[in-house]
Amino acid sequence: MEMKTYKDLESEVWATGLCSGCGACVAVCPADALRFVPGNTDAPVNNCYCKAENDSVPCGACYAACPRVDLAGQGKMLGSYQEIVAARSVFPVERKQSGGAVTAILVNALDEGLIDAVVTVTRDPWTMRPSSAVITASDALIQHAGSRYSWWVPLLASLKEAVVTRKYRRIAVVGVPCVARATQMIRTSDHDLLRPYAKAIRLVIGLFCTETFDYAKLVEEKLQSERNIEPWEIRRLNIKGKMDVYLQDERQFSIPLADLEESVRPGCHVCTDFTALSADVSAGAVGSPEGYTTLVIRNDIGKGFVDRAIWQGKLSTGGSVDLALIERLAAKKAERQAE
Numbered sequence: 001m002e003m004k005t006y007k008d009l010e011s012e013v014w015a016t017g018l019c020s021g022c023g024a025c026v027a028v029c030p031a032d033a034l035r036f037v038p039g040n041t042d043a044p045v046n047n048c049y050c051k052a053e054n055d056s057v058p059c060g061a062c063y064a065a066c067p068r069v070d071l072a073g074q075g076k077m078l079g080s081y082q083e084i085v086a087a088r089s090v091f092p093v094e095r096k097q098s099g100g101a102v103t104a105i106l107v108n109a110l111d112e113g114l115i116d117a118v119v120t121v122t123r124d125p126w127t128m129r130p131s132s133a134v135i136t137a138s139d140a141l142i143q144h145a146g147s148r149y150s151w152w153v154p155l156l157a158s159l160k161e162a163v164v165t166r167k168y169r170r171i172a173v174v175g176v177p178c179v180a181r182a183t184q185m186i187r188t189s190d191h192d193l194l195r196p197y198a199k200a201i202r203l204v205i206g207l208f209c210t211e212t213f214d215y216a217k218l219v220e221e222k223l224q225s226e227r228n229i230e231p232w233e234i235r236r237l238n239i240k241g242k243m244d245v246y247l248q249d250e251r252q253f254s255i256p257l258a259d260l261e262e263s264v265r266p267g268c269h270v271c272t273d274f275t276a277l278s279a280d281v282s283a284g285a286v287g288s289p290e291g292y293t294t295l296v297i298r299n300d301i302g303k304g305f306v307d308r309a310i311w312q313g314k315l316s317t318g319g320s321v322d323l324a325l326i327e328r329l330a331a332k333k334a335e336r337q338a339e
Contacts, residue, residue, distance in 0.1 A: 004063035005052040006034065014043035018068040019267045020178030021212075023132070023154025024186065025062035030193055034062060036154050041214065042266055044154075061193035067181035068267070077330040078323070079277035083297045086288035086319040087306070093142060098285035101293035101315060102205055105281070106172055107138040108309040115202055117168040119158050120144070121151065121175070128231040129215055132158040134166065152212040152265050155179050163200045172203040177273035180206035184278035203305055206276020208284025208294075208326075210239055210257070210333060211268035218263040222255070240286060241329070274330040281306060287326040289319040294326065 006025070013019050019042065026034045026044055031051055034044045051057040063069060078084075088099030091107075109115045122133045122144045130151035135141050155175045162168045173183050187198045223229040229247070238244040243255045276282040280302035281295055288294040295317075297303050309315035 003052060003058060003060045005060055006046050006050050006062050007053060009063045009066055009069070010043075010046070013066060013068045017042070017266045018270050019043040020068055020182075020271065021152050021154055021265055021267060022067060022175070022178045022182045023157035024065040024067065024159075024179075024182035026154055026157040027159040028061040028065045028186070028194055028197060030059065030061060036157075041152065059193065061191055064189045064191040064194055065182055065186050065197075067178050067185055068270075077327050077334065078275055078296065079298065081282075081296050081298045082300075082303055084321050084323065085295050085297070085306075085317045086292040086321050087295050087315055087317045088292050090314055090316050099288065099291055099293035101295055102174065102207075102283050103142060104315040105205070105305050105309045106141055106174070108312050108314040109172060109203065109305055110136070110138045110141065112308060112312065113170075114305065114308065115170045115172045117162050117166070117170070118172045118174060119155065119162055120173075121153050121155055123151065126232050128219055128234060132156075134158050134162045134168070136168075152214055156182055159197055163197055169200050170202045171200045172205065173201060174205045174207065176207050176209040176212060177276040177278070178267075178271060180204050180276040180279040180282075181273065203281075203301060204279045206279030206282045208275055208282065208286055208329075209271075210274065210329070211264045211271075213260065213263045214265060218260065222260065222263055238285065272334040274333040275326065284326075286329060287322045292319055294321055 009025065021041060026036065031049060033047045033049045036044055052059040087101040089101060089104035093100035093103050106118055116136060118135045118141060120133060120135060121130050123130045130153045132153050132155045135144065156179060162171050173179065183201055183204045186194050187201060189198065219231055233247050235246045235248050242257055243260060244252065245255065246252050275296060280299055281297055284294050286294060295306060297306055306315065310317065
């Protein structure tokens with residue numbers, strides 16, 4: 001089989017606007033030759049070096065890890081699963097997005113030693129600027145709790161820090177559907193350069209997602225410039241068919257998603273996966289009662305982590321889940337495939 005290099009990735013994904021910005025290629029490049037340039041985040045850039053292109057050394061790790069080289073598996077609504085439940089954290093989670101269930105699962109996993117690190121997204125509480133992070137303590141995880149699926153950040157770029165630099169071997173990854181898809185590509189690949197990452201990823205939690213937003217275009221342009229809202233005034237953002245903005249002074253307003261079109265990453269327009277089909281557990285606020293998180297438990301790995309959190313008294317389940325609502329939103333996103 002012909003070896004694919006970053007040149008193929010560039011022509012097939014980057015140049016065609018398909019890049020999701022997940023950061024998987026940045027993480028697995030053994031030469032550290034790929035990166036996102038500040039101010040131009042549509043796709044990574046290469047620093048003019050590639051082991052395969054320049055030295056004829058077999059590589060192709062970036063292509064093998066990319067979730068956008070094959071979009072055939074998208075658009076399956078809820079996908080395959082074992083169980084769907086409404087769940088919430090038993091302990092207080094101050095910044096929880098819905099029921100705090102994801103935080104409860106991860107805190108329990110860290111406390112029990114089931115994982116030793118979490119690769120996720122955090123944000124500066126003053127500016128709301130997002131960044132990827134490697135978290136290893138449950139108290140730090142609780143402090144940074146709250147879904148940040150509405151922000152784009154090359155999350156998986158931190159996998160290199162977790163696996164190569166800090167040598168963690170039991171890692172949980174929390175991210176949007178493209179991140180879950182990239183981890184699946186890594187876990188199932190027979191590429192030698194991806195095996196250390198595949199062996200280290202123990203759990204993948206995918207977050208329901210309609211699209212992600214560029215920080216500068218959303219916060220600095222739409223909220224600061226157009227609505228005179230400072231980042232530190234924002235308590236939380238929520239996406240449910242529209243963007244709900246909750247402020248610290250208890251004010252609230254909504255922005256139609258159509259008005260945010262220019263803030264959406266270009267690569268999101270081709271994604272048809274709403275419920276993170278490739279994750280071990282998918283999670284979102286849609287479909288569950290107020291104060292609960294919908295958990296789509298997809299396989300034995302996901303069920304094991306959820307059950308452990310319940311047995312240890314950190315997670316509880318209850319209430320019915322409106323599957324029809326989730327399916328309607330999933331179908332709406334899947335319509336992009338027809339377009």
